[in-house]
Amino acid sequence: MRLLVLCVVCVPLLLSIQLIITSLFLGQVFATQSSEHSLPLTQKTFTSTDCIGCHQAQTDDWHKSDHAKAMSLPNERNVLANFSQQYARHFSQLAYFFTENGQFKATIKDNEVANGRNLEGGETFTVIYTFGHYPLQQYLVETDPGRLQVLPFAWDARTKEEGGQRWYHIYTEDIKAEDRLHWRQPLQNWNGMCADCHSDELKRNYQQDTNKFTSTFTGINVGCVSCHGTKNNEIHALDATDKAASSGLYEQVLWKLEPGDKTVSWSGPARDNTFMDGCFACHSLRSPLTDGFAANTPFLDNFSPQLITPPLYHPDGQIKEEVYVYGSFLQSKMYEQGVNCLDCHDPHTMKIKVEGNGLCLQCHTAQSFDTPKHHKHPVNTAGAQCVNCHMPSETYMGVDARRDHSFKIPRPDLSESFNTPNACIACHKDESNQWAAAALEKWNGAPKDLSQTRQTLLKLRHGQAVSLQTHLLIGHDSSIDTITRASAIEMLNRSTDHLLPTQLTSFINHEEALIRLAAARVANLVPAQERTSLLQPLLNDAVRAVRTAAVQQLVSLDIAQADINVYAAAFKEMLTANENVAWRGEGRVNQGNIALQEGDQIGAEIAYEGAVNIDPYFPVGYMNLADFYRAKQREDLVSEVLKKGLENLPLSADIAYSYGLHMVRQKNLPQAIQYFSKSVSLDPANPQLAYTYALAIDGSGDTRAAIKALKTLMPNYQNKQQLVELGMYLSQKAANRRDFDWFQQLQ
Template structure:
């Protein structure tokens, strides 16, 4: 009998009825939020700087004063989908394809952003608000599509009417003040609220009710010895704390709590993404939209105490100085010379930012710069195909040319950088990852990234034991990735070392520890009060993200781990309903169906995955196992043979295919399959043992001796291998 080798990292579900619209309502019930108007009297300059800034313009009611686009019976067509923009009296409308594939009129209720693009928000039933993917280029003054290279179907999650453009889910937390999403998973209704529609004073400084109240009678209270109450973000805040507070919105992260309460640390509310593909280049440079934070904390500037306010006016958001003058505020004039940058002075090429803050276009026309402030490394481009600033301008030259130029001008040696080791690690030298996470002089996020990658490498028991030492690291990034890495390693031997993490000072680590025990073995902590508290926080995180397909998937995984299979099925089906291309949930659902004695339902789901992702190896592999279990050997061989040709490479596909061939007396074919597998997984003991079985069946004594010798090199104390070698050498 073949063994299922796919790890389950895994909801009939009725479409939620959407019967009425639920408008967004300001949450002035929150008495401590008093609004930007309460700040003007004492903070006129700051208010004037903020007024009309990007924070002020983050979101507005749609009317003639806020809409910048041409709604005078204009239209834009993308992939045969036509959007027509027009007015009815004072209201603005778009006629376009909706979530059901039909065209109808949608009223524009809010504007979103201002420069270099403006998006438009439509109200959907059940309190959902969605951003159109057709946006207005405010510089070129024309309509354009935010995903021009994608052919998006009307029922896809990434369509404008799907979850990826849902304001409540994707955008609201950072574009309004005192935002509460208020999503009810049972009814599918959003009752989202805010105190102010845009990012106003209290969006950054926190609720100011007590602050305003104090200064109404400040002199009298001072005479009584009363101290003014502290705001969440004050003028004299330390640089690294300021960066962490800005990170709440300027980072790619996952929410841990249902709303931000202006208490605790950044990582009590959010889990930032590590420097991994597809969000980042292999060396940590920006790739996808990552919103600055995890780039900036890689930089030497951050390490030296530079923060956002040193370059930006924190109220207007504009730069404090123009051109190289901004950089020369801290750096010596020697850097602003042709002898340093080798370009004519006072040209675009001589600007510091064009060498040290290379950027990318996001959302079609929004050029954002990489805030890791790194030195260009064309030599890394040569070896690892990473981008570099030199060749972004010198497009007619090769990376080899740029690397040689740098070497000639600055010498053969490059300053040590964590990316040198990360890149070597990606190429297979896993100890290079260790050089990063063991070096406390490197940025914490780079160390945590390297540790995560190391934990996914083939490491020994001793190396896992050494890894547990980083549960005590001073960096929350490193502690958290250690817990998450140990969960993926899935060796319960080290579970007791994770127990203290249930009481870590930061919520993100406590949640990761609770997730660990739910995944590895909850019985180890079933009587622990610390686990019960941390697990409650974990369940809050799951509920917070239950309007994401990934969040529904995780709820399915949780219920599956509790043995609540029917609940798990409900969540997996909901995840697929939310995103029809969510094949993680489809794969888990298929496996659950099989385990519950429903092989035909399982088969249908796997075939759907193959239809949508024909190059994905796992559905072929799982179907091969399923057909073998149901006695359809011919089909099993067919799908296992396809599985070994697809990505990602799957060692179990090779081993199970070879074993099934041997059961059919096709031993030569079995050995051919194993030899192909050994090219993907060199010196893999399981594959070598199956090869040995085939050689035994074919009575290939000398080949079997050679294979047994390799097995003994890998596992010299294995008594079975020693006995086999003895028999082979004696010829018995």
């Protein structure tokens, strides 16, 4: 492009030219998938391209954000990876990256011999879009018309000095074609798994009968309308996001440091932080309730979130699996005190506002916290950085380190008892938890004792047995944050198989939607005849997530005539939610369960068969279909389905266990014991499998062998009360006092 030499009088012309150039450039950045042009500003509905002319500064900032690079068309500017005849290997999977006629392509072959470069039998794909940009960039290809999948190899966009500038596989283990995590399977599908958080106004448009997508979006990446909405009254009436971003100077005055305090506190009226529902929509682990979502709408109207439960989180609530930010931030004291995302992150670049400890010192006094007296490390070292102690990171997708937003204080004393990580040992890898705990106690005194309910919570999440009474107390403890209390309520099925309606009533009527949601999720523990009256108020709840959770527990139950309309409306919302995940096995199984509860035998069979067909490496599909045939006394079909499941999923403990139960019903106990043994070896942490295995051995007439097997397996389990009771029973049966005492001392 030629340089323009302009004098001062040409500035208006220069501005016009800049807008034209910017619009041309953003035509690609905000590319639409359809042939429709952006609507004029005089109409009521907007796309992100309509915002450029009046909001140049915000657009410039947005260009610096990850949102702007969430997805792009593949060209020399956007593709970061080396496609110059590059090979990449991961166990038996071979990839070859190259360009042809200006297009970026990849040939992928599974089951290639070690160290070979024979691409014969592989399949070549053309890159349709880039996906993300740093610290890794992925690439989307079309495997079937309208169905986009993520290639199994990603580009490490970090510098060479950081170990980057290379092709690598996003999983550390060998992902075979017969694995549910294989890149061709539904869990790696862009349309269902990724698209709604990487583009404006995504609609999946999944057709269940043909198992096809015709997905659309108005902007190729995360643009203006994803956060600000599309309607004229939304955009130009200063929405909640704008208010939060524009009131920074005003709000700084309302964060006050009171005499004697070390941290500022909010002194104004309650902050309107509802705009964070837009942030949570993507920065959370959740299930969609609608096809796509809109800005300025409640999070719980669009999604049903995953709560703080193992194995996704550690027993103390720290992040473990890829759970994003929502669950950890809602646990924090920051969130409780009214801190929002934009207090730390710029509203358009999304970068943190201040690098280093200065970000935390916006609210926490330097003389109290940014000093060796507090952090006990030399100034300007890694140990002196606030985030390294209070926001430890987990690495996902091989290279992407993400920080925990619960802002917890390191507790190595708890790590020893509950196997939780702590920042001290994460840095001092050669030291022990005892060493770290002793150091902290020397510096700060003995750690603060946990309340009884928090101790119970840790035991519960660690897999230890807790009484129902102490479990319920967690949900009633108002000193604990809302999402943690809700999570404990959702885990009630781990401490009981029966609840009285009165034990859930206060949760059902709670002002916090997450508490109501959790209560609805475990309402199946209440007897059916009492469940209807308990849950009926939630059918007309303020948020969709609660309504759909409630109605799911009421399918097939009698509903009062006066509530038929609200039930029907909530039921329709539940069906829509299941349709939105029907492209994967879980959605089809849910549909089958609902059909079965309604007495729709044909619909249930079609749904369960669909789960097996579209998601062949999802074990629950086989088990539910087998159970369906067992209820119909078609044991021949039960055997056929489970054998197919074992063939596709030879490492599934659940299917092996189900086949063992089938063998019991066939009175083939020796083969049943063989499959129960296999299930225990495949899932050594599940005490139910060990319980059934020992019972089967005893049922074969060899009680002593059952006791021996149980004693061998016992060290594998945290929650072993049921196994202890079985061991005591078998010892009594065998008249073996020594074994009885051995099991009894484990109580």
